[in-house]
């Protein structure tokens with residue numbers, strides 16, 4: 468069971484975002500994709516989700532490809548997209564029930580899972596009876612996460628899952644990701660929240676200029692824990708940042 472990416476390329480207009488990327492993510496891994504703003508992390512995840520069509524290359528999930536087995540792949544794939552699209556006219560509970568129906572979960576099982584996930588993430592259960600249009604960013608994010616894992620997919624893709632969560636919810640998500648990973652599934656995360664990445668990652672990918680600047684275990688990335696992930700990332704990326712940037716005008 469794996470995600471296999473071969474020769475994946477994507478250009479928007481004249482801007483090459485992904486250039487012949489090759490990558491394999493195995494079960495039991497929590498692969499965290501890091502990189503500067505606009506470097507192509509969401510584009511990469513969206514190619515794996517079949518939401519963005521790559522110009523070249525192939526995505527193989529769980530030994531299947533989209534052209535022949537799109538339906539089966541999507542049944543076994545859960546995702547939280549960066550813009551976290553929800554149907555905001557629905558209450559949180561209505562939405563989760565709707566998602567459960569899409570995945571054809573038996574009613575009793577759906578009720579049990581929705582109840583346990585909402586109890587896990589929401590101390591205020593009453594809010595789940597209200598329309599999501601009135602939810603805060605973090606509340607929407609928690610509903611989006613619950614919707615992504617409701618059908619217990621073997622592959623879970625989370626784009627910026629920690630952004631907007633309060634520290635309690637973020638810690639609960641860390642625990643959930645660890646348990647999910649330990650159950651031998653595949654988790655792929657794009658995140659700038661390195662404190663949380665530190666707690667969940669088994670593998671790290673650093674995307675820069677269309678290429679994987681680093682792709683390997685977290686141990687190797689941090690030199691067996693001698694560095695924190697943020698230190699290792701700065702060492703890798705800072706030399707590529709604009710050295711002439713100067714904001715001294717603010718000081719006078």
Ligand SMILES: Nc1ncnc2c1ncn2[C@@H]1O[C@H](COP(=O)(O)OP(=O)(O)OP(=O)(O)O)[C@@H](O)[C@H]1O
Nearest residue numbers: 479480484502503504505506507508509510511549
């Ligand atoms: N639909 C689109 N049309 C044109 N350009 C796009 C489109 N989507 C993304 N881009 C461009 O592709 C590049 C990569 O965007 P992407 O959102 O994948 O980056 P990212 O690494 O996820 O960024 P961030 O960390 O800021 O969320 C950016 O330059 C962005 O402007």
